[in-house]
Amino acid sequence: MTDTIAADAAVRTLRHHLAGSWVEPSGGQTLEDRDPATGDLLALVPLAGPVEVDRAVRGAREAQLAWREQPPQVRARALFRLRDALDAHRGELARLVTLDMGKTLDDATAEVGRGIESVEAAMAAPHLLKGQTLEGVARGVDVELVRQPVGVVAAITPFNFPAMIPMWFLPFALAAGNAFILKPSERDPLTSERYLELIDAIEEIPRGLVSLVHGAQDAVNAILDHPGIDAISFVGSAATARYVNTRGAERGKRVQALGGAKNSLVVMPDADPRLLAGGVTGSAFGAAGQRCLAGSIAVLVGTPEEQDRSRERIVAAASALRTGAGLDPATDVCPLVSAEARERLVGEIEQAERDGIAVVLDGRGDPGPGGANLGPTILDAIPPEHRVLTEELFGPILALVRAPDLDAAIAVVNGSRYGNASVIFTESGGAARTYRHRVEAGMVGVNVGVAAPVAWFPFSGWKDSIDGDLHANGDDAFAFYTRTKVVTSRWA
Numbered sequence: 001m002t003d004t005i006a007a008d009a010a011v012r013t014l015r016h017h018l019a020g021s022w023v024e025p026s027g028g029q030t031l032e033d034r035d036p037a038t039g040d041l042l043a044l045v046p047l048a049g050p051v052e053v054d055r056a057v058r059g060a061r062e063a064q065l066a067w068r069e070q071p072p073q074v075r076a077r078a079l080f081r082l083r084d085a086l087d088a089h090r091g092e093l094a095r096l097v098t099l100d101m102g103k104t105l106d107d108a109t110a111e112v113g114r115g116i117e118s119v120e121a122a123m124a125a126p127h128l129l130k131g132q133t134l135e136g137v138a139r140g141v142d143v144e145l146v147r148q149p150v151g152v153v154a155a156i157t158p159f160n161f162p163a164m165i166p167m168w169f170l171p172f173a174l175a176a177g178n179a180f181i182l183k184p185s186e187r188d189p190l191t192s193e194r195y196l197e198l199i200d201a202i203e204e205i206p207r208g209l210v211s212l213v214h215g216a217q218d219a220v221n222a223i224l225d226h227p228g229i230d231a232i233s234f235v236g237s238a239a240t241a242r243y244v245n246t247r248g249a250e251r252g253k254r255v256q257a258l259g260g261a262k263n264s265l266v267v268m269p270d271a272d273p274r275l276l277a278g279g280v281t282g283s284a285f286g287a288a289g290q291r292c293l294a295g296s297i298a299v300l301v302g303t304p305e306e307q308d309r310s311r312e313r314i315v316a317a318a319s320a321l322r323t324g325a326g327l328d329p330a331t332d333v334c335p336l337v338s339a340e341a342r343e344r345l346v347g348e349i350e351q352a353e354r355d356g357i358a359v360v361l362d363g364r365g366d367p368g369p370g371g372a373n374l375g376p377t378i379l380d381a382i383p384p385e386h387r388v389l390t391e392e393l394f395g396p397i398l399a400l401v402r403a404p405d406l407d408a409a410i411a412v413v414n415g416s417r418y419g420n421a422s423v424i425f426t427e428s429g430g431a432a433r434t435y436r437h438r439v440e441a442g443m444v445g446v447n448v449g450v451a452a453p454v455a456w457f458p459f460s461g462w463k464d465s466i467d468g469d470l471h472a473n474g475d476d477a478f479a480f481y482t483r484t485k486v487v488t489s490r491w492a
Helices: 050-067 072-088 090-101 105-122 164-175 190-200 217-225 238-250 273-289 304-319 339-354 406-414 429-438 474-480
Strands: 016-018 021-023 030-034 041-046 132-138 141-149 152-156 179-183 210-212 231-235 254-258 263-267 295-301 358-361 377-380 397-403 421-425 443-446 482-490
Touching (some): 050 152, 105 164, 105 474, 152 217, 164 179, 164 231, 263 406, 339 397, 406 429, 429 443
Antiparallel strands (some): 358 377
């Protein structure tokens, strides 16, 4: 996060969208939003607090009262309109993600597509909101279970997927009959601003039902503390997820808080060389490693000779990747979100060197015009329990670990406090079945570097990768955004 600065008349200051209207910020502090590739100042981000959050909540609660009475199929039709609007602006949104967050245009286009898939999944609301009925539980007595909206929902979303993750939450919340308040990352909020402009143009979505609140810690705390917010969805670091869940639960809110990860890629000796090279490098270095599904540990299985052969393939493939601006079609590894992020990661690499860890591929070359470039970096000969093996560094840094067999590899993976995702590269069906059965991770890939579920399935991390019981997307989304009510009836 950059230091706060005074507003500059030559640079646009973003607006909040509260209770159905765009609202100019009433003075106060702002943060810089810069293009990671060039360092150019894109906008100033206002820092909201309790006043802005309260205004959003009041408008949301009023709009939600009428929205919840709309039939599910009517709410689904509004999502059809949203889906069409997003699809029509797919290219524009992707370029906005690249400009604001930095990722390559291909990656950004895929991200926007994943967000649209979540809208498509939520359009099944008339089916997925159905309840249950049991007749005759006693003489003349019937029991029904119905699903009703929780009320006003807020989402606090991260910088690394500014297009996709808001759509993990918004369409499902609206489909279930709720109002929605979005607090995007202050590092790259331009995509969320464009989302609100597109939603504003959809007549079927009432004004005030969706609000946009910019800001940082004060805005988050105001959301957590406001009594008019019934549920909170969050994606971010593990420490912040624990904080959001704890503070929100203490105030009686329903919370789903998706946290950090330390994902392992298990490389068996029989792995297909092409799938291995592309899968590991795409997972570890795609989006500059700024994904909660990024593979940050490669567990090389087999004899020392087999382990070395796998290492050589990974290093060779990573060495061929080009680091640069996301809008450059030749770029494989985009800039980090900020120069400060690069500085932090360079410090991690330097500390690893001081601790005797071998840097077998060093990405600390040209930081680029924006000072945020960091190329693929691979570390080997790492002491057990070193922080490069235990902490989520969130950058293009891959740690190598050796294991003599599959059992030892599974022990390495399951020793992590995180359980977001894990992947195995193998041509053995038996090894793949053993792995998927025994690994302690909510999302598992077999010869797939990034085990990201499609939107009809939940994003189901385990252990310290989530605080809460229900995940984003899939059936879990409708379970989270509704409360069940059981009605027992007897008629004379």
